[in-house]
Amino acid sequence: MASADTVTARTLPAVGGGRASAFLRRLAGKLGSLLLTLWLVTLLVFFSRFLVPGDPVRFLLRGRRPNPDAVAAVTAEYGLNLPPWQQYANWVVGMLHGDFGRSLQYRQPVATVIADRMPTTLMLVLISAVLIVVLGLAAGILAAVRRGKPADRITLIALTVLSAIPSFVGSIVLIAIFAVGLGWFPTFGSGQGLFDMAYHLTLPALALTIVFVVVVGKVTRSAMIEQYGREHVEVARSRGLSRGAVVRRHVFRNALRPIVTVGGPLIAGLLVATSIVESAFGISGIGNLLVQSVDRLDFPVVQAIVLLVVTAFLLVNAVIDILEPLIDPRSAAGASAR
């Protein structure tokens, strides 16, 4: 305590540099942690295959005729006669060079099979991400501003009901009403060209949005209501700021951090949920490919998609972690956002 003055004096001149190096140190730490987790994930995804008892050749060739040629080809392709750790090393080195192995059902490189279907899924996820953010924030802000009033109650009830509608139920209801009943949208396929694709993907994106919009809506509401109870909001109000300004500058801005930290990681769930929505709407994307590959025992493709989804989740989380100080400078100091 006695040395507080000297500490301040020593650190004051170097504030700028200190902050930058602290940021770099934080960045390095986060990246190291990300790489370690990614490495553990690859171990888990790769060695999961060894949990299946029996001959790996038979496992990879399930449902296919195990003639000697096929056995020899699979053994050579995956180096199944090598020790496991070497198989793993080859697999990781291959992936770093963009080689994810060969699909057993398409007889093409896994990377090609996935890349062909990527644009459709990205478009689908993008549309529904926009819907989730816009609708979720709107519902949450509305409920928080009118907290305790009928509008809040109705929003909450609507969110509770929506949260119980799984995406496959949402899909068939949307198809029944808007595609078959009213005939406004196609029931099947992903369309050609940008606009046709967006048109084909509208209903699927809505089906995908349902569950996630609830999460964003509820977090927004509770984070904002928490801010309303704080002194700084009282002060802002007593200064005579307009309601809109209070909401924008004092309530929503402070509530943004929990919204982002809860909302960002939803991306992984969104990517997996595409498997259900794409199957329901007959869209040829990554999710549908995952289901098909499980169905047709095409393990290399399953492995690659699992890794892709998990990596996407980890990257989004890392980016949010690193950018957090920009959203909320208080977190840079290492203090909790209280």
Place this chain on the structure above:
Amino acid sequence: MIPTTALRVLRAPRIPRATATLWISVVVLLMFVIAAAGAPLLAPYSPDAVDFAAINAGPSPAHWLGTDNLGRDLLSRTMWGGRTALIGPLAVVIGSTVVGMLLGLAAGWRGGWVDSVLARLFDVLFAFPSLLIAIMAVALFGKGLVAPVIAMCIAYAPYVARLTRALVQAERTRPYVSAYRVQGFGGPWIALHRVMPNITPVVGAQSALNFGYVLAELAGLSFLGLGVQPPTPDWGAMINEAQAGIVSGAFLPAIVPAVAVVLAVVAVNIVGEEMSDRIGGEVPA
């Protein structure tokens, strides 16, 4: 026993009055349980009984909820389907609670390197969405309900463990733990016999909240054709089978099991949230 009991009585929260919504949810839930458990006795038809005179029929005195594309009674199939739909999530909630509590207890009680290693393990598991783990389990071990249920126990355990760890850390510093230590009881014994019972209600209630999610996810897996296989009646599998009929206007075979899923999830969520509210809101972040 005396100290914990006394503490629990002291901490017992004021029980709020039950609302109408809660009672409706409880009744709906009971109906589902009775219908599923008593399906062999109560269902008007066998789930596989085919009635060629009534294919894709609407509701009638003979078939209250209509029939599907093979003329099978939808009410009977939905009742039978409730069995797999409810048992799967129950197994996952129990399994993930047991595994998660043990891991969380180890992490929170021992701390140190055990805690660090487990924290890293949870970080890895958090990166796998539960449906993805279930799909991967099917890819490895084949279709059905067993592999996905075990996989989902692993997927949900980290959430339980994180909560348990936080609760155990708070509990570890309480005077009653020191009192047992002074009396010469061993650490693991105190943790398992004295700390566990104190945190079980809170953890259990939070974990029960996962029931609805797991129900939806397992039904989704069967909808994808990766879980329960037709002709076994299951809500997800029924919707899968009925999907082709939707385009030709036969909505009922898909809508009936879909409504069952939604009703069950809503009822479970309302009851679960009410339960966890009553048991105590002291859930550390």
